[in-house]
């Protein structure tokens with residue numbers, strides 16, 4: 001039946017939990033589109049809205065400003081991302097304190113990446129060594145809720161898939177309660193990873209990170225950087241659509257919706273959307289998944 005398109009949570013069933021990620025706009029660009037998107041998506045009563053921390057800590061001030069503005073302009077809990085790159089513990093701790101003082105009680109704690117071409121991540125001499133170390137430090141500052149990153153297709157720098165799971169366990173043992181995954185394009189990729197996480201004895205809320213692909217060239221660039229496979233069938237779907245943005249967005253929503261529904265059928269109850277500061281695809285996906293907006 002076509003009414004199945006609008007899924008409804010069965011009476012008494014736990015509702016879905018959704019969250020949305022934004023990035024601070026480049027210097028000189030308006031934050032208005034981001035704020036409009038955040039305000040619309042806030043109506044789904046998300047678990048949180050998060051703001052990324054630019055590579056190498058490059059957007060520190062803007063990330064804090066956007067997070068503060070979101071605290072004031074939405075009714076949603078706000079999460080600030082924080083990385084260890086190029087900063088001492090003292091500097092990182094100061095950002096965390098600023099978050100706390102401004103009502104940001106949730107941190108997405110990350111190691112971050114070294115600047116491109118610099119030959120890989122090297123901890124600051126007085127800095128946190130990795131994300132697990134950062135989580136431990138943050139716990140000493142305030143009782144933050146802490147989320148961390150997880151990699152269904154294994155982090156490109158991990159010595160093995162097993163070592164990557166050991167690292168995820170270290171982050172959870174240090175106090176993280178949620179692990180948000182890198183984006184992926186096949187539901188089985190997430191489901192197999194969820195099994196491996198459980199078999200490794202890691203007790204964490206594992207949340208799939210969903211990237212509604214609107215621009216295949218951009219998605220392939222992101223995917224290459226983080227080791228995510230882009231299946232040939234997905235590339236084929238977008239072939240010839242470069243000059244057809246509306247058709248592209250229909251394909252985007254259809255594909256992402258099919259994946260989210262398969263995950264939901266496999267008992268996934270939380271979804272984190274990489275919005276790229278746009279609301280349409282995430283808004284449509286949430287409606288199709290049965291989220292209530294009010």
Ligand SMILES: Cc1cc2nc3c(=O)[nH]c(=O)nc-3n(C[C@H](O)[C@H](O)[C@H](O)COP(=O)(O)OP(=O)(O)OC[C@H]3O[C@@H](n4cnc5c(N)ncnc54)[C@H](O)[C@@H]3O)c2cc1C
Pocket residue numbers: 051052053054055056057081082083108109110111112113129130131132148149150155156157158159163164167171180181182183209
């Ligand atoms: C949901 C999400 C949000 C993100 N947000 C941002 C953001 O806002 N800003 C940003 O710059 N980047 C962001 N990233 C990217 C992230 O910073 C990179 O993927 C980075 O390379 C790893 O960060 P991490 O926190 O996973 O590192 P870690 O968990 O510290 O792990 C990094 C690598 O080192 C290995 N490792 C860690 N500790 C040890 C150890 N003791 N011994 C051996 N190996 C070890 C791990 O296995 C892994 O391969 C995000 C990623 C995700 C999935």
